[in-house]
Amino acid sequence: SRGETGGHSATPDELSAAYAVLGVSTSVSDEELKRRYRDLAKKNHPDALRAQGLPEAMVGKATERMSRINAAWETVKRARNLN
Numbered sequence: 001s002r003g004e005t006g007g008h009s010a011t012p013d014e015l016s017a018a019y020a021v022l023g024v025s026t027s028v029s030d031e032e033l034k035r036r037y038r039d040l041a042k043k044n045h046p047d048a049l050r051a052q053g054l055p056e057a058m059v060g061k062a063t064e065r066m067s068r069i070n071a072a073w074e075t076v077k078r079a080r081n082l083n
Helices: 012-022 030-044 046-051 056-080
Strands: none
Touching: 012 030, 012 056, 030 046, 030 056, 046 056
């Protein structure tokens, strides 16, 4: 399971950690939040980094980072009832 919370809502600590992973404050607008997620996804996507010629070891780290970013996005998205 990739960081799914199986329907329970995030605790304040989980939510706080998710915002930290995304590098935004809890008061950020939905639009800015979505923009930040898209920017992070673009910058950290393993396929994009592989295409830039990054060594496989670095791509592995990017895969882990992307997994954390996606989990954080899902947590915040659920908390805000975003699509």
